[in-house]
Amino acid sequence: xxxxxxxxxxxxxxxxxxxxxxxxxxxxxxxxxxxxxxxxxxxxxxxxxxxxxxxxxxxxxxxxxxxxxxxxxxxxxxxxxxxxxxxxxxxxxxxxxxxxxxxxxxxxxxxxxxxxxxxxxxxxxxxxxxxxxxxxxxxxxxxxxxxxxxxxxxxxxxxxxxxxxxxxxxxxxxxxxxxxxxxxxxxxxxxxxxxxxxxxxxxxxxxxxxxxxxxxxxxxxxxxxxxxxxxxxxxxxxxxxxxxxxxxxxxxxxxxxxxxxxxxxxxxxxxxxxxxxxxxxxxxxxxxxxxxxxxxxxxxxxxxxxxxxxxxxxx
Amino acid sequence: xxxxxxxxxxxxxxxxxxxxxxxxxxxxxxxxxxxxxxxxxxxxxxxxxxxxxxxxxxxxxxxxxxxxxxxxxxxxxxxxxxxxxxxxxxxxxxxxxxxxxxxxxxxxxxxxxxxxxxxxxxxxxxxxxxxxxxxxxxxx
Numbered sequence: 001x002x003x004x005x006x007x008x009x010x011x012x013x014x015x016x017x018x019x020x021x022x023x024x025x026x027x028x029x030x031x032x033x034x035x036x037x038x039x040x041x042x043x044x045x046x047x048x049x050x051x052x053x054x055x056x057x058x059x060x061x062x063x064x065x066x067x068x069x070x071x072x073x074x075x076x077x078x079x080x081x082x083x084x085x086x087x088x089x090x091x092x093x094x095x096x097x098x099x100x101x102x103x104x105x106x107x108x109x110x111x112x113x114x115x116x117x118x119x120x121x122x123x124x125x126x127x128x129x130x131x132x133x134x135x136x137x138x139x140x141x142x143x144x145x146x147x148x149x150x151x152x153x154x155x156x157x158x159x160x161x162x163x164x165x166x167x168x169x170x171x172x173x174x175x176x177x178x179x180x181x182x183x184x185x186x187x188x189x190x191x192x193x194x195x196x197x198x199x200x201x202x203x204x205x206x207x208x209x210x211x212x213x214x215x216x217x218x219x220x221x222x223x224x225x226x227x228x229x230x231x232x233x234x235x236x237x238x239x240x241x242x243x244x245x246x247x248x249x250x251x252x253x254x255x256x257x258x259x260x261x262x263x264x265x266x267x268x269x270x271x272x273x274x275x276x277x278x279x280x281x282x283x284x285x286x287x288x289x290x291x292x293x294x295x296x297x298x299x300x301x302x303x304x305x306x307x308x309x310x311x312x313x314x315x
Numbered sequence: 316x317x318x319x320x321x322x323x324x325x326x327x328x329x330x331x332x333x334x335x336x337x338x339x340x341x342x343x344x345x346x347x348x349x350x351x352x353x354x355x356x357x358x359x360x361x362x363x364x365x366x367x368x369x370x371x372x373x374x375x376x377x378x379x380x381x382x383x384x385x386x387x388x389x390x391x392x393x394x395x396x397x398x399x400x401x402x403x404x405x406x407x408x409x410x411x412x413x414x415x416x417x418x419x420x421x422x423x424x425x426x427x428x429x430x431x432x433x434x435x436x437x438x439x440x441x442x443x444x445x446x447x448x449x450x451x452x453x454x455x
Contacts, residue, residue: 110374131367138382142375180377 022066031065031104033058040097044090045226046219053210054098061105078207079107079182080174082150082196084189085212088258091186092146094212098184099144108182112143118152121166129162133169141180150185151195171201215258220247224262228293233270238295249303265301272297316423318356321396321412334383334397334415338376341399346410347371348379349400350386354393354452356421356442366390369400383415392418392453418444418453 028034037055044051060077067073079102083091096113103111120136123129137145147153153170155161174183185192185202189211196203215223221244228234235243246265250256273293277285319325329337341348348370351363366386370379379397386395395416398409422443429437444452 109377112374135368138370138378139372139374141373141377141381177377177381180375 019070022069024066027066028062031062031106033062033101033104036097036100036104040094044093044097045222046215047090047094047212050090050094050210050212053208054094054101057098057208058101058105061102061107065105065107076179077107078178078205080178080206081182081184081208081210082192082206083184083186083210083212084192086188086214086258088260088262089212089214090259091212092148094210095144095146095184095186099182102144102182108143109180110142113146114140114143115146115148117148118163121147121153121170122162124162126162129165130169133166137169137173137181141177143181145181145183147183147185149187151187151191154195154199156198167199167202171205174205217244217247217251220258220262223259224266227263227266231270233273233291233293236292236294239293239298242295242298246298246301246303253303268301269293269297272300316421318394318414318417318421320358321398321414323413328417329413329415331380335376335380337411337413338379338397341397341411342373342376342379344399344401344410345403346399346401348373349398350379350382350395351398352386352390352393352395352416354418354449355445356394357424357440357445363394363396366395387416391416394418420453 037058040051040054061079064073064077081098083094085091092115099108099111099113102108114136116136121129121133123132153163153167155163170183173181183206185206187195221240224243224247225235225240247262250261250265255261270293276294276297277289317324323329323337338348350366352366353360353363367382370382373379383395383397393416394414396412396414398412401408401410424440424442427439427441429439431437
């Protein structure tokens with residue numbers, strides 16, 4: 001083979017000299033995280049501490065990025081996070097946004113999110129766990145691995161549980177491939193606390209612990225109105241008042257899961273609205289009638305009739 | 316004798332970064348990437364052993380580079396190749412395949428000539444390495 005006739009490619013291309021000063025604004029605009037943060041503000045109601053924290057992390061990473069450009073940064077920052085909070089407080093949504101921010105700033109290469117739970121990581125028999133966990137980790141490389149209800153990984157009551165094996169592989173990759181993968185753990189606050197207590201390795205490898213507060217009644221109402229607006233519906237003023245009462249009652253009942261309960265309630269309200277319209281077939285419908293939700297649609301909920309009775313939990 | 320099978324085999328061996336970009340190219344095309352190894356260098360040996368399963372649904376080359384490093388650690392004295400399988404309709408076949416690891420010394424092939432009837436000559440090639448049992452072929 002005429003290998004010698006091929007041009008040799010120089011191995012050491014002269015590197016650009018590190019700049020000694022950087023225009024912060026142009027750097028900020030270049031990565032365009034402002035639009036993601038604005039979207040976060042607009043689409044997520046409430047969650048002020050979470051937004052503040054995400055903003056802080058974004059600023060830190062922006063500065064870190066500039067430091068790297070000026071060859072001032074020494075180590076790769078640890079970005080693994082833990083999101084704790086009650087169900088329906090927006091943990092998954094924020095995880096998706098965080099992946100977007102990390103991607104824009106160049107701290108993850110692809111910006112996709114792999115959403116897993118215990119079942120996806122832990123196997124059913126000896127020797128099943130390691131390949132399964134590694135498979136998921138490979139899929140998540142270059143993006144974000146979101147482990148929902150992470151505390152189920154560790155089952156202290158069963159000492160032969162395979163979850164421990166998955167935890168060890170996770171910890172190893174979280175440490176050795178920090179630049180390839182960001183892990184976000186999520187779950188209820190108290191159980192996550194116990195989980196970290198029994199797995200101190202996890203706590204120390206996670207840089208950002210973010211707590212998601214519950215929504216207030218007013219926030220839940222604006223969430224409901226936003227969800228309705230997205231689907232081209234709106235409350236009549238009576239229905240709005242009824243829904244405010246609905247929120248207050250529903251919150252006192254068991255299995256309340258914040259925004260998720262609101263979404264389910266709205267789905268059922270739409271059902272009742274459609275049923276009400278179909279009941280009277282001999283008329284001409286206007287678009288106002290199709291989009292407006294009346295008090296009756298809300299008040300027909302079992303939440304009102306049964307009060308705090310447990311049988312009303314799915315209403 | 317240097318084995319030339321698959322893509323890039325007439326070029327100098329690919330560096331880690333070059334392998335990574337080729338793998339990323341395969342992933343961006345949506346191909347499933349496989350790692351295979353063998354110690355029988357005969358060109359008609361199409362059945363290389365697989366390192367793990369084909370890797371579907373990956374987004375980033377880092378996962379494959381990790382597996383490759385692991386495979387090299389165990390079978391560093393053999394040939395290792397990476398192939399990209401395109402499952403889309405009409406292709407359903409391997410679209411790219413390139414060698415990423417070679418034994419330190421490649422012994423080459425012996426050419427056997429057999430005189431057959433009517434002054435015919437039959438040729439066959441045999442890898443010197445294949446004379447030793449599998450698994451010991453490239454151990455020094």
